[in-house]
Amino acid sequence: MTPILLAIACLMVVTLGYGGLCVVSPFGDCRRCRGMGHALKTDRKGRVKRGKDCRRCHATGKRIRTGRRLYNRWARIYRAGTAD
Secondary structure, three states: OOHHHHHHHHHHHHHHHHHHHHHHOOEEEOOOOOOOOEEEEEOOOOOEEEEEEOOOOOOOOEEEOHHHHHHHHHHHHHHHHHOO
8 A cells, every 4th residue: 555545544534533523422521621610729728629610611511522513513504505
């Protein structure tokens, strides 16, 4: 197999794998709060306490994946274009 065909095959596997991941699990953990929905703080004694709610994910701890966001946008445009 030539290197070009191998690169194309690898790219296809990665793309289809990410597409499958977006179908099976459209939401991933928020990168800022690491899926907890809030920040962690320590008090004066060094004990871990709950901090403020995450503003990025609105305290859900989840975010929509980029591939799913693109698919949703494409589907919305398609539906709007084919509506009577």
